[in-house]
Amino acid sequence: MPPVRPRHPWLIAGATTTLLALTPGTAFAWGAPGKSNGEKTETSGGQSGASIVSKVTYSGSTRGRGSGTQKVQPVGDWSPPACWYEPRSAQEFAQYVEGMYTDTVNTPGQHSYAKASVGMFRDEYKDGTYKNYNLGQKDKGNWWVSVRDEDRWMEPEAQACDRQPFWVENGATPPVENAVTPEVLAELAYNRIQLPTTKVTLTPAAATKVNLPTWAWLDQARFKEVSVSASLAVGGLTIQATTTAKPVSLKLDPGTTDAETYPGSGECTINADGSIGEPYATGKADQMPPCGLKYLRSSGDSTFKLQATVTWQISWTGSGGAGGDLPDGTFGDDQAVTVQEIQAVNR
Incomplete structure (x- = not known):
């Protein structure tokens, strides 16, 4: 209870x-x-x-707004007030x-x-x-x-x-x-930022094959800056702050040690247009994906749990020209990946 x-x-x-x-x-x-x-x-x-x-x-991309969103998680031991x-x-x-x-x-x-x-x-x-x-x-x-x-x-x-x-x-x-100041308001706004779920697009989509490079990417239209503003007006005192989260990288964890990532660190940086990774296109079969992974064994009758985590850079601005950085935040999702053996025909 x-x-x-x-x-x-x-x-x-x-x-x-x-x-x-x-x-x-x-x-x-x-x-x-x-x-x-x-x-x-x-x-x-x-x-x-x-x-x-x-x-x-509060206003902006706050908690409780829409489906498929979750609260940002600070990196390290820091937490909002x-x-x-x-x-x-x-x-x-x-x-x-x-x-x-x-x-x-x-x-x-x-x-x-x-x-x-x-x-x-x-x-x-x-x-x-x-x-x-x-x-x-x-x-x-x-x-x-x-x-x-x-x-x-x-x-x-x-x-x-x-x-x-x-x-x-x-x-x-x-x-x-912790008396309310622009910075305290920014920290409170941090705790109310809603981030989109981190479901990466994969090619092949339905199931990948053992030793086959799998391309992964995130759409720039979905992963863009999000902001929350916090304000307080009482007794002649008015203060305000806006906290903004900007996606900067995607971390891929294949869900098994029998896999390789591209790049080797598994950390895919954001592109100039705001996207992460690159969609597969015809003619790229011989290329290594700028962001992706390769499984070295089959998932059998089960699946591997691929974890995709986006790191968000957090900054704020406030009343009187105040501003600065807050600890980076992350948010990730798991998704099931089926990996099949490549079938060969013996003649």
Whole structure:
């Protein structure tokens, strides 16, 4: 059975029960797991119970768009942020906390300790350290709150943004890591890039023969640059970033050691027109394919699992002329290849 996602994930991190209580030092996450967290092209920002989803919005080749696509996988140990901090206006923050307080207090069967804890949290921002959610300074700054990626909310990395909501004056830099910047937005967009499935065209197509060079290629119309843009606009702050993935090479793994690849490394680089490899044509029977493979034994009654993996070069641009590179990404597919013995007739 999958873990139960708490209705208010910001109440306590790593809880194993559905009865939650706000305790000092526990993580506050603004977004609710299972909600959109901004993965729609329109800004949500509305309430769902007492939870407000992320203000970051995405457009372009994002997750969930079309069939036959998959998310890019970073090369190496790097991964996009599992949590981050976003600004909220004083009015939005006040509405959120008041809604959360009312929802908790009025929930039938809610433990008195949970009600008291949420009341303490409310008092801190309404009548304690801050006065009435800083509504009197609403034009001078914003509240910053933590958000967890809805797909990674149970990971330890998602608990790292554990600072309670804090106030930042306009023009000041939030004193936390992963505060939303153009680069952080670019990294979040990276995690939403959708890449086309990597099914290479082979000649021969239906079945190849032992010791027969097999040509492989990818169509430039299908394997072209894809981009995702992420933006955030709240409280007078507007930032944006676009992350672009460009295909640069195709790696062929024949699925058996009894095979050779062309070139020998199995790495086929991209052509000037954006294609990878070259279609077989009449008259090329005596040529070696620029991208392909040759099987040295039959697959028998089974098939070999050919794995074709495309490497994508990732770069980004953002507000204020910012930009740079992010780790390369890959995405690959398996496809079955039948290899037959060449039949000879003895006379």
